[in-house]
Amino acid sequence: MERTDKQLVKLIRTEPDRGIAECINRYGGGVKAICYNILRDSYRDYAEDAMMESFTSLWQFIQSGKKINTTLEAYLYGIARKKSLEILRKNSRHTGNISIDGTEGIEQVLVAENADVEHVFARKHNEKLLHEVIAGMDEPDHKIFLLRYFYFYKVREVAECLNLTEDYVENRLRRGRQKLKKSLEKRGILHEKEN
16 A cells, blocks of 8 residues: 555655655656656756755755745655756856747746745745646647646657647747746746846
């Protein structure tokens, strides 16, 4: 019988080796997919580092006694995205802001290199709104956005997974980004300062 999140967190706290091993067994595939899809091609060698850092960060957070306010899976996948994006940012020559109309990872829209406290709050608020809006999307847009911007699949890979044409996926992404931008603005998105 599979442990609940609460039981797995307790196991990680009391028996870290067993707990992390079980966590890797359960969520390692998803963490690997996220890290490899974000760091594909040029930075693929760093994907293993991002994976290990993700599980290490999870362990450190649990050992600190703080509470995870979401599912363990969502929290761990969020760490994997963050670690991978940090590695990408550190090793990338391109450090400019990315527009919501671009085709890069949607989470990067809200990332600021040198954010102060106000900007950190704004980013957290924006991320929450972003996830709520994406969760409310109709199908197949919801799946298209998750695969493209959460798992960082290429358009071709999204099309293959969902048995759609690449043109259809690109069209849905373009329209979806426009709707997403309007929806976020209506919901009071807090814009970060641009350089």
